[in-house]
Structures are given as C-alpha cells and as structure tokens.
Amino acid sequence: xxxxAGELEPWRIHGDRVVYDNPWVKLALVDVEPPxxxxxxxxxxxxxxxxxxxxxxxxxxxxxxxxxxxVPNSWGWELPGGIVDPGEDGRQAxxxxxxxxxxxxxxxxxxxxxxxxxxxxxxxxHEVFVGEGxxxxxxxxxxxxxxxxxxxxxxxxxxxxxxxxxxxSGTLVALLHILAxxxx
Numbered sequence: 001x002x003x004x005a006g007e008l009e010p011w012r013i014h015g016d017r018v019v020y021d022n023p024w025v026k027l028a029l030v031d032v033e034p035p036x037x038x039x040x041x042x043x044x045x046x047x048x049x050x051x052x053x054x055x056x057x058x059x060x061x062x063x064x065x066x067x068x069x070x071v072p073n074s075w076g077w078e079l080p081g082g083i084v085d086p087g088e089d090g091r092q093a094x095x096x097x098x099x100x101x102x103x104x105x106x107x108x109x110x111x112x113x114x115x116x117x118x119x120x121x122x123x124x125x126h127e128v129f130v131g132e133g134x135x136x137x138x139x140x141x142x143x144x145x146x147x148x149x150x151x152x153x154x155x156x157x158x159x160x161x162x163x164x165x166x167x168x169s170g171t172l173v174a175l176l177h178i179l180a181x182x183x184x
Contacts, residue, residue, distance in 0.1 A: 009035040016044070022046070027157055047124035051093035052081030052170035054130045055106045056179055057151055062175065063104055063134060066148035076167035077152060077160060090114075090127035098134070100141040102149045107133035112177050119170035127128060128174045154178065 011161065014031040021027075026046040033039040040085050055063040064077045080101040084093040091109055109129035117126055140149065152160075157175050160166050 001030070004016075008029070011035070014039065016033045017041075023071075043121060045124075047122065049084040049090070049125045049127065050081060050170065051084050051090040051097060051100045051127045051129065052079050052168075052174055053094040053098045053106065054079050054110055054128070054174040055098060055104065055109075055134050055180070056130070056132045056154070057134065058132075059151070061151035062154055062157070062178070063098070063102055064150055064152045065101060066150065067167070068147060070168070074117060074167070075147070076165050078167050079171045082172055084127070089130060094127070094129040099137065101139050103136060103140045104134040104149075105134070105137045106131045113173065126170045128170060128177065130174060130178060154182070 012033040014033065016028045016030040019027045019029055024047070028044045028046065029041040030044050031039060032042050038107070049074050062079070064079060066075060068075050070089050080098045081094065082097040082101070084090055088096075091111065094109050095106055109131040112130050114125055114127045116122070117124060154175075157166070157179060161172070162177075166172055
C-alpha cells in the first residue's frame with residue numbers, strides 16, 4: 001500500500017435527511033464534505049443485509065434458480081439468497097433461503113466474503129456462503145421465487161457469464177470465488 005494512503009482524509013458527514021423509508025428501502029440525502037470540496041447533498045440508498053449461497057453437489061454442479069426479474073425485464077440464473085432477518089446471522093439466513101427457495105437443505109455453508117455491490121451510492125452488505133452437499137426436503141415454500149430450480153454444471157458457468165445469463169452481483173461473486181478456488 002502506498003505511503004500516501006495514510007495521509008488521505010475521509011469525507012466529513014454533517015448529517016442526513018431521510019427522504020423515503022419503508023421496510024425494504026431507505027433513501028436519504030446525506031450532507032457530505034469531501035476534503036477540499038464544498039459541501040453538498042449526496043443520495044444514499046440503504047438496503048437490508050443480504051445472504052447468498054452457492055451449494056455444490058458431488059457432480060460439480062451448483063444449485064441455481066432460473067428467474068424472471070421485472071426491473072431489468074429479463075430471465076437469468078441466480079443463486080438462492082435473500083434478506084437477513086432481525087436477530088438472524090448471515091449463515092442462518094443463507095441456509096433458510098436455500099431451503100425456502102429450492103426445497104434443498106444444505107449440509108453446511110462457509111462464509112467466503114462480505115461485500116458492497118455498489119459502494120458509491122448504495123449501502124447493501126452482501127454475505128456470500130459456499131457449501132457442498134444438500135438434501136431434498138420438500139417443495140419450495142415460495143413458488144414465485146423460482147421459475148426453475150436446477151443443478152447447473154460448474155463447467156457451464158463461464159459461458160453463462162459471457163452470455164449475460166447470470167444475474168446479480170452476489171451470484172457472480174460466489175461463482176467466481178468457486179472457479180478461482182478450483183484453479184488453485
């Protein structure tokens with residue numbers, strides 16, 4: 001790391017004003033002052049913490065959902081995941097979401113990374129978990145969550161990525177982590 005990094009100053013935050021708030025999203029105007037720049041209001045979107053899980057099977061396939069997302073008006077493959085409930089840790093949420101969305105119960109999950117997908121304007125911590133093995137315990141609880149549940153060969157992931165068929169930063173981060181770990 002550069003010696004200059006220790007000399008940098010953080011932005012000063014003078015306060016914030018909530019513009020919109022509901023259980024899913026909060027929009028605020030934050031009064032900020034970057035070093036050497038006049039103060040201004042910056043939009044900040046605050047979302048709930050999210051947990052995403054990549055579950056692999058013994059045949060080197062990953063459990064995925066083929067979903068329609070109306071915001072981008074497209075279909076694509078995603079990993080199961082969702083909002084971490086109050087009082088729940090990320091691993092518990094990831095385990096719960098996999099079972100609710102797919103009907104499969106993972107044998108276990110390990111945390112690999114927590115990241116912010118759009119750090120400049122959106123506060124939305126994403127926790128990524130990876131595990132091997134799962135048991136089919138029933139039907140998905142939330143039918144609207146998935147158009148199709150499938151074990152997708154990991155070997156197909158680079159082509160799906162190149163074709164734009166993988167949706168969501170959590171899905172990309174988890175699958176890239178698995179691919180990188182397999183190359184070592």
